[in-house]
Amino acid sequence: MEQLTQALREIAGADHVLCADAIPDDYTHDEALTVKPARPDWVVRPDSAEQVARLLALADERRVPVTARGNGTGLSGACVARKGGILVSFERMQRIVEIDRENYMAVVEPGVTLAELDDALRPHGLVYPIVPGERSGTLGGNVATNAGGMQAVKYGVTRNNVLGVQAALPGGALIRSGGKFVKSSTGFDLTQLLIGSEGLLGVVTEITLKLRPRLRDRATLLLPFSTLDQVTAAIPALIATGVDPLVLEYIDIMTMAAITQHTGMDLGVPQAIKETAMAYLVVVIEGRDADRVQQDLELSGACALELGALDSYVLPPQAGSNLLYAREQAFWVAKKAGASDLVDVVVPRAAMAEYMRAVTEIAQRHQTLILGCGHAGDGHGHLSVFQPDAAVRAEVNRALFRAGMRLGGAISGEHGIGSEKARYFLELEQPEKVALMRRIKRAFDPNGILNPGALFD
C-alpha cells in the first residue's frame, strides 16, 4: 500500500494524494438517500488527462478499483468508491479550455460545474442548455450519468449536447472520440457509449459541448387541472401548436403545497381553484422576441383551457423563476420531510397518468407515502418514497420499476443505476442485454477496475 501511495504521489504530486483517515467525509458519499458512505483508500486529484491516464495504467496493473467523482451531487451512488480503491476527484481539472464562438462549442475539463460554465458563457450570449436540478454538479458527472433536467423537453439531455470526449482507459490509453463537429459516421460512436456509462468504461478527461444562442425572453404559464390524466392529454396538443416549450413540468398538489409553504410563495391561484386542482402543469416559453413569447404563451394558455385546464395564470417573471427554482429544490424539501428514497422512472409521456395510477396503487398496497412531480413533457417522474423499512421499500421500488417497464419505460430517466439500483437493474432487465453490456464492459476494462459496485453488482 505504501508503495502504491508513493507511485500515486509521483503521478499527481504529494499534496494531491490523500490516504485513509486523512480523507475528508465529503469524499465518502453522494446524495443518494440509501447508499452507505464508504471511504476509499486513496483520493487522488489529478491535474491533467495524462495524469489520469498514468493513474489508470498503474491501477490496472495492480488491479486496484478506481471510481471517478465530480462534486458528489449524484443520486445513485455511482461515485461512491469501494474501500480499498482509488477515488479520482476533479477539483484541479476545472478549466474551461475554450469557448468557441464561431462553432458554438465549449471545451471543458470534467471538474467544471454547470454554474461556472453558465457564468462564463453569459457574457458571450451563449448557453449550454442542460440544467439538471443541481448546478454545482460537474460536467464530468453530467456526462457519466447522462444528466437531463427540466429543459430536456426542448434541448434533449446530456447525450444530445456532447459532441466529443477525451477519455482515459484502463491500461493507460488516452483516446479522443468526436470533436467539434455535429455529425460523423466514422466507426462506432464511443462518445455516446461513454455518456451515461457511470464511470464503468473509461474516465472522461475533456468534454466538447454544443452551445446555443442565449435567448433573452422567457415567460411562465401555470395551468391547474382537475386530474393528471388531463395534464397528460394536454401535452401532445400543446406540442402540436408548434410552440416548442422550454419546460413542461407537472407538479402534484402535495409537492405544490410543500413548495409554496416552504418558500412562502403566492402564485395568485384563488382558493376555489386550489381546492379543485389535483395537478399543475408549468409551461415555460423562451424566445428572442418578447412579442412572440407573449403570443406563444397566449396560444398555449388558450389550448390548455380547451383541454380542460381550470384556469391559466401568466406568472410574473420573478414568480415564474422562483417556482421553477423551488421545483428544482423539491428533492431537498422531500429529503427534509424524511423521504427515504427517490425513484425516477421514465415512461412514454402519454402513459404518465396511467403510471401515476399504478404508483398510487403501489403506495396503497404497501402503505407507503409516495409523492411525485416530474418532467411531464418527457414522461419522467420524480417520486419521493417515504418508507423507512428497507425490505418493504425494496418491494415498493421493485413494483415502481416493474410498473414503468410494463408501460414501455425504463428504470431511470436521469439519475442512473449506480450502486443503488444495480440489483433491480440486474433482476428486471433482459438477461441477454445485461450479458452484452458485461461483454462491452470487458472490452473497455478487462480487469474490471473501473467503478466496481455500480451497475453490475
Next chain:
Amino acid sequence: MEQLTQALREIAGADHVLCADAIPDDYTHDEALTVKPARPDWVVRPDSAEQVARLLALADERRVPVTARGNGTGLSGACVARKGGILVSFERMQRIVEIDRENYMAVVEPGVTLAELDDALRPHGLVYPIVPGERSGTLGGNVATNAGGMQAVKYGVTRNNVLGVQAALPGGALIRSGGKFVKSSTGFDLTQLLIGSEGLLGVVTEITLKLRPRLRDRATLLLPFSTLDQVTAAIPALIATGVDPLVLEYIDIMTMAAITQHTGMDLGVPQAIKETAMAYLVVVIEGRDADRVQQDLELSGACALELGALDSYVLPPQAGSNLLYAREQAFWVAKKAGASDLVDVVVPRAAMAEYMRAVTEIAQRHQTLILGCGHAGDGHGHLSVFQPDAAVRAEVNRALFRAGMRLGGAISGEHGIGSEKARYFLELEQPEKVALMRRIKRAFDPNGILNPGALFD
C-alpha cells in the same frame, strides 16, 4: 451449401431465399462509386424479427458472413455482401408498425423508406425531419449509417432522432434498447452504439423514431458571396440571430452552374452578380406562421448583407424547393459528369473555408478536379473527385481525409466508412481507438460473421 439453403428456406420460406445465379444484379451493389459489385451466395428476405434472429443463430453456428441491406442507396459499400455470404434484404419488413400521435413517435420495420414514412406521416401533421438526399433509402439503412442530410443543422442526424431499436445479435438473441422515451440512464446506450455501426454489431429489426409537428411555412433565401471565407464567417452570425434555420447549405459556382444548366433553372441572379459570386449560401427558414418566417428571412438577409453577401434573393417557393431538390441530386449530376469518387469529410464549421483551401491545394498538387458543395451549417463537405487513376485517387483521398482530421474533423460526416474507406480509417485513426472498436465488435459478434469487409478490413 444445399443444407444451409434448406435451413434458410425453413426460416424465411422457400420463395424468399435466392441462391447464386438466381440473385438479381440489384443485390450486388450500392451507390458507392469505387466498390466492386459482389454476388452473395444467398439473398434472404425475412418477414419478421424472429426470422432474422433465427437466421443469425444459424449463420453464427456455421460461421457464414451476414450483410444487411436496405435499398442499396448507401455510398460506402457497407451493404455489399461478401461472396460466400448471406445478404439479408428487408423488402418484406416494411411495415409502419405504429404512428403514435400522443407520444410523437413512429415504430417502423427497417425496410420502410423515408418516402413511405413521410407519406404516412403527412396526414397526421407529423414529420420525421431527417432527409438525406435519397428518399428511397430505408430507415434501417439510415440507422446503419447514421444518415444526416440538409436539415441536420436544425434537427440533428439519425442518432438524434432514434429513440429505440430492436436488434438481432449473432447467436440469435433479440434485444430491445430504448423505446418510447426520450431520456434514460439505465445501463450503456446500446441504441446509440448500434446507430452508425454499419451492420457490424447487430441487425436492427425495428426502430422507434422521434417525430415533430410538421411546420407548414417555409421560405428560401439565396445569398451570393465573393468568397467561401465570407460564407463560413456568416454562419455564426446567422445562428446568433436566434432564427434557427432549417437549412444552411453552400454551393460552389461549378456545382451551381451544373445545377442550373442541368435543370434549366433561373434563380433570378443577375449576370453581374454571377460573375463576382464564388460561393452561394442557401438559407431555408421554416415555421408555423408565415409572418414570422417572413420576418426571420428578412433578418437573415439583412444580417448576410452586413457580412458581405453580394445581394439577397428570396426565392419563390417553387424555385426554392427546386434548388434544394437539385442540390440533393448533385451526386447524380457528378456521377453523370464522370466523378470517380465521393468524399464527405466533416470539419468544425468555422474551418470550412480553410478546409476548402486545403482541398484546392490537394486538387492542384494531384492535377485532379474536385468539386464541392455541402452542409455549411454543419461543416460538412460533399466533394466529387474526378480522377480515373486509382493510385492517384487513393493519394488524393488520403490527403483529403488527413486535411480534414488535421482541422479537428472526421473522415465521414454521413456516408460511413463501409468497405470503401476502411483502409483509410484503419490507417488514419488512433490505433488504440481502432483496437477498442475491434474489442467492442467481438463483444457483439465473437465469430465475426456480421458484415466482414466493412470498417475493419
